[in-house]
Amino acid sequence: MMTEKDIRKFMRANRIPVPKDDRFLSELVRQIDLLPTPAAFTDEEELLKQNRLLVDAIRTYLRRYLRRKAIATLFVNAIFCLIVLLTVFLAISEASGPSPVLNFIKEWYYMIIGALGLCSLAISLHLAL
């Protein structure tokens, strides 16, 4: 009973020989040399130039992206610190006695923190995108 394995074995044993000389390829190269270079092919110089431009564009993009990200992170940290300081200030002022500024802050405490938070978010988003 002949099997798939036998067929594969037979095909391998009777593999069609192809001459190993370079004549075929050298003739092909000779014929290609006679033809005009199609637009799909660029010469080595042009390719290097294109690659260089691509690398430059990626470098510029990455630099901008990282700078924006760094500024956004810094800004968010600064706002966070301000909120913490405000909380500490309020806690201290609670103990020391009333004043008009403190009263205002005390009254609009949540609104001020909310506004600062929204500001930081908006600026971060603007810088990051």
Add this chain to the structure above:
Amino acid sequence: MTREQFIELVSAEQEALRRFLRGLCSGNGSLADDIAQEALLKAYLSFERFEGRARFSTWLFRIAYNCFYDNVLRSGRGVMAASIDESGSDLRRLHSVPDESTAADRSFNHQQLYHAIAALGRREKAVVLLFYMEEKSIKEITAITGMSSGAVRAHLFRARRHLKQYLKGL
């Protein structure tokens, strides 16, 4: 891609391509190489049409396969007429045609493989050579030959049956 890179890619694929065409041309090496040259020049000139969806080798094989049929169906050369004979009964004609191929090709003419696939139809022969000789997948064969996967499987089934019968007779 540069011209030199294209030549480098082609030099890696040319052996398999020429082997496949030799099988299709029933061992006529000079005709197979002519078709391979034509196919590779066509590939060079129409490289912008290579979209990269298929593998480069699959794309080259497809061009070569089309070139083979263009040559065969238009020229009606003796060897080719025999090799594409669907019935496969015209083997004697093939041996009567003078062959300018190399010694390796002539020895191939007498190899068992040639006799085994000579009686196959042209599509079955292509499918068998691609599947067993070049170890292409069904998907790649459909891309090369333009047949549906069902048709490729059917041809492969018939070819297998024939080859099993042939091998049994050895």
